Structures are given as C-alpha cells and as structure tokens.
Amino acid sequence: MKLAALAMLLVPAAALAQAVRYNDPPPAATRAPLVARIDELVARIAKKERRAIPRPDARLDAAATDLLRAAAANDAAPANELVQGALWVHGIVEPPPQLILTSMGPGGDDELVRAIANDLPKVLADGRFARVGVGLLPARGETRVLIALQESFVELDPVARAQPLGGNVLVRGKLHEGFQRPEAFVTAPDGTVQSRILLGSDPVRFGGTFRCGPQKGRYQIEVTGEDRFGSTVVANFPVWCGAAAAATAEAAAPSRAGKDEAFSTAPAAEQTIWKLLNADRAHAGLSPLAWDAQLAAVARGHSADMQAHGFFGHISPTTGSAADRAKKAGVDAMLILENVARAFTPGEAERGLMNSPGHRANILHREATRVGVGVVYDPASREILVTQMFSRPPEKMGVHTVDELRRGLAEARRARKQRPLERDAALDNLAQSTARELALHGMSTAEAGKRIDSDLSAQGRWAGGRTVFAVVSTAQQAADSIGNAVGDATITHVGVGVEAGKRKEGGSGLFVVIILATAR
Numbered sequence: 001m002k003l004a005a006l007a008m009l010l011v012p013a014a015a016l017a018q019a020v021r022y023n024d025p026p027p028a029a030t031r032a033p034l035v036a037r038i039d040e041l042v043a044r045i046a047k048k049e050r051r052a053i054p055r056p057d058a059r060l061d062a063a064a065t066d067l068l069r070a071a072a073a074n075d076a077a078p079a080n081e082l083v084q085g086a087l088w089v090h091g092i093v094e095p096p097p098q099l100i101l102t103s104m105g106p107g108g109d110d111e112l113v114r115a116i117a118n119d120l121p122k123v124l125a126d127g128r129f130a131r132v133g134v135g136l137l138p139a140r141g142e143t144r145v146l147i148a149l150q151e152s153f154v155e156l157d158p159v160a161r162a163q164p165l166g167g168n169v170l171v172r173g174k175l176h177e178g179f180q181r182p183e184a185f186v187t188a189p190d191g192t193v194q195s196r197i198l199l200g201s202d203p204v205r206f207g208g209t210f211r212c213g214p215q216k217g218r219y220q221i222e223v224t225g226e227d228r229f230g231s232t233v234v235a236n237f238p239v240w241c242g243a244a245a246a247a248t249a250e251a252a253a254p255s256r257a258g259k260d261e262a263f264s265t266a267p268a269a270e271q272t273i274w275k276l277l278n279a280d281r282a283h284a285g286l287s288p289l290a291w292d293a294q295l296a297a298v299a300r301g302h303s304a305d306m307q308a309h310g311f312f313g314h315i316s317p318t319t320g321s322a323a324d325r326a327k328k329a330g331v332d333a334m335l336i337l338e339n340v341a342r343a344f345t346p347g348e349a350e351r352g353l354m355n356s357p358g359h360r361a362n363i364l365h366r367e368a369t370r371v372g373v374g375v376v377y378d379p380a381s382r383e384i385l386v387t388q389m390f391s392r393p394p395e396k397m398g399v400h401t402v403d404e405l406r407r408g409l410a411e412a413r414r415a416r417k418q419r420p421l422e423r424d425a426a427l428d429n430l431a432q433s434t435a436r437e438l439a440l441h442g443m444s445t446a447e448a449g450k451r452i453d454s455d456l457s458a459q460g461r462w463a464g465g466r467t468v469f470a471v472v473s474t475a476q477q478a479a480d481s482i483g484n485a486v487g488d489a490t491i492t493h494v495g496v497g498v499e500a501g502k503r504k505e506g507g508s509g510l511f512v513v514i515i516l517a518t519a520r
Helices: 033-048 058-074 080-089 109-125 266-283 293-309 322-328 346-354 357-363 401-415 425-441 445-459 475-481 483-487
Strands: 003-007 098-104 129-139 142-151 154-156 168-175 180-187 193-197 205-211 217-227 230-241 335-343 370-378 383-392 462-472 493-502 508-519
Touching: 033 109, 033 129, 033 142, 058 080, 058 098, 058 129, 058 142, 080 346, 098 109, 109 142, 154 217, 154 230, 168 180, 168 217, 180 205, 180 357, 193 205, 193 357, 205 217, 217 357, 230 357, 266 293, 266 346, 266 357, 266 370, 266 383, 293 322, 293 335, 293 370, 293 383, 322 335, 322 383, 335 346, 335 357, 346 357, 346 383, 357 383, 401 483, 401 493, 401 508, 425 445, 425 493, 425 508, 445 462, 445 508
Parallel strands: none
Antiparallel strands: 003 098, 098 142, 129 142, 154 168, 168 205, 180 193, 180 217, 217 230, 335 383, 370 383, 462 508, 493 508
8 A cells, every 4th residue: 555645836826517716605515434544543543643633624624626637647645736726626726635546456445544644743733724625536456545635714704706897806714823914916817917906904804805806717815924934825715807717627637838857856845846937927028037155045045944944934932033034144135925835846846836826926027036946855755845035226416316216206296297396405305314214314204294294394385295105226216116105286396306325124225315395
C-alpha cells in the first residue's frame, strides 16, 4: 500500500453536480461505509490531538472524486490548477486542501485505516482544518482513495458563479476568529488587477460590490484577512460575467502554460521564478525587474525561517514584517513588497501567485524595479517555500524633481478643465521649509498643518487654503496622489516643496508638501 501526503500550494485558490452558487450549504449525502470509517478516524485523532474536528463535506467528497478520475487518467497526482478547478466547480471558495492520496487492494480496508492513522497526526498538525472530504475510485483491481483536509477562515454569503454582464456582484461575509482587516481584489479577463472592492470599516465583517464588466468573461475575486502571520488569502474564486460558468474541473482550472521543470536545486529554482515573473511582466507590457542579490538574501532567509519555525506568512515571530527584514538588512528602498508561496515546482509557484489577484498586483506593480527570490526545499513534503521581495531604490533628488511635480500638477489641472495655478514664491518657501522639517527633523503632519495655517493667516493675502502632504517614491506619484484637490475651481495659487528623507517604518521617500491657496 502506498501512502503519500500532498500539500497543494500557497495561500490562494478555488469540481455531486456543478454548483450554481459558491458557498451554498453542502447537500446531505449517504456516505459509503469506508468513507464513514475515515470520517470517524479523522474525528478521533483530531480530538486526541486536541484539534478542531473537521466536518464531513459532500462538496469536498465530489471534488476529491473528480480529482481521482483525473489522476487515474494521467497516472499522476493532480496538478494544483486542477485541484483549484475542482473546488470551484463544486462551489468551494477557500484555498486548496491538504491531500492524502493512497490505494488499497480488495478487502484492504483495515490496512488502509491503520496506514492513515499513522500519518494523520502529522498531517493534522500542519493546519487548522475545518472540513474533510473523501473520494473513492475503483481502478485496475484496486481502490484509489483521496482524503482532502481543508482550512476555512471566512463565512461568505453565497455568490452566483455566473452573473449578468453589468450587474453588481455582492461580496459579503465575516472573517473567523483570529483574522481581521478584510480586503478584496478583482482580476479582469484581460489579466489586469481591476479594482480593490471597498468592504467597509468593520474589522471582521465585510460587504462590498463590484460591477460585472465591462468585458465578458472570467473575473477572479480574492478576499484576504490578516492574522498573526500577516495578510492571508481566505477566499479566491472566479465569477463568469455575461458567460456560462465552467462545468468541469478542467475547464475551470487556471491556465497552465507548458510543462513544469522538475525541481533541481534551490538556486536554479530562484532563477527560474525570476525569469517566469519577468515573462509575466513582459506579457503585461511592463519592464523587467533587475535581480537584487541583497533582496534575494533577505527573501531566502524568510523562506528558511518559515521552514524552521513551522509557519507560513509575511509576519515572522522572530524577524517581524518584510519592512522590518529589509530595514535590518540595510535595504534602502522607497517600496517594499513581498509574496510567499508553497509549491512543488517553480512554475506552479509562479502560476499560483499570478492566479491570486493580490499577489499578481505585486508582481505587476508599476513602481517596482528590482526583485530578489529566495527558495528552500523541504525533502519531507517535497515542497519548495518561495519568497519574492520587490523594491524600488530611492529616487535621487535632482534639480528637475520639483519641475516634474509642477508639470504633473499643471496636467492634472488641465485634465479637470481649470485655469492654471499661479506660482507664489512665499508659498514655495513655506512648502519647502515644511517639507524639510518633515523629512529631516521628524515633524508630524499635524504640527506642519498648524504651522502652515498660522503662516498663511499672518500673510493676510489669502481667503482660504489647504495643504496636501505625501510621502512617495516619485514626483509623478505625488501629482497623482492629490486627486480632486487640485481641481478645486476656487484655488488660484500653489506652493511646492520636496525633500528626500527616511520614513519612520524604514526606507527612503520623497516628502512632498503642496499648498493650494485662494487669493483675496
């Protein structure tokens, strides 16, 4: 008898009959005697190990059975993309489960149960499993068995898998205990990360909508929450707008380009992932990211830390956040982003990240210019742990930086069909001296605002005014950040100040002060 544990991928994801809606309650189903024995075994060992008891789920049974059929047809373990597709077809939104694949000969029930009992304590220790599904498939004189153990950290209201074009898709639910600060992202059919759904200000409950369109096709929705290890994907699933939902696991599975290279060494895997992410950027029309050995060393250290201390996430009990790790390593950057993944091959890791809207946004971030990838291999699970770190080095303050910012403000003014703002030397001096205090002496924006208000009042020339503060990576970013403020028709004059400095959380930035005033 062969028994193998297959832990299927990172933090993202999402095959009874095809589900009409995600997250409908599992249908009642009569369970086969062997399936019932496995359910009871899982419950008994979970109780003994003082863990939550996973509840049987007919949807997960159906997904596991579909995966067994696919594995039998291909004579191999199911690819992660197929696992995701099977979950989605049967209405499951959570990330892929931990899979135990085994087989038994005729009359081998007792031997099978004993073998599973030996492995279950270690498998259950690897997660906080809420559901169990079991698939059985007779094949070639034996019975193949697939046990799926799935975590769940969110209660999501049912969502129709297919939606009318132009309709509003409601994403509403509640994070489980230990998670807070929900966020949601959407990837459009053309591959762009289209929007961040506004979910409200409640730390646990959330509700928001996005418009199904304007393009027809498949939109990928992702919900994240933060626990003690940082941001985690709690739901990831496709919605078909103006089109029929995929009816099979193969049709629902994310795209898979080419055949994966087998894992050889960690350094080779790092270089492969670097090439793959730059290929993904090129496909999106973006410049490639340069390899950064310093970032790679930090990323490698985080992957090793996750392996050594048995956690998976962005917040380490020993090294803190990605920004903390970068700061300790002396990385000076205006931008720090991080992705983490678990996979069996470099290609699977990169595809999984690109199938997650939030991770995809990091890979395709327009402001990033450098990347480091760190990979460690776990021989016990045959998985690789992957960390990607993205950065943008500090922009040097040149004589053209303020001029670039002024051009951006003028363009924003023209775009809103407002008359040009007049430059004022006194406002420029006030803005520049304030930017210097913010960047070099740690003045708070509250103090800076009071100082500017007092000075404007003392000048006696202004009927009103407002100030925009920003800490950015580029001058253009500052122009983009002020939004509608520059479009105010009552504003007549502007003062601009820019100073390079260190952010409190680490790294460098451009401290920008823009004073918008109305002449008497």
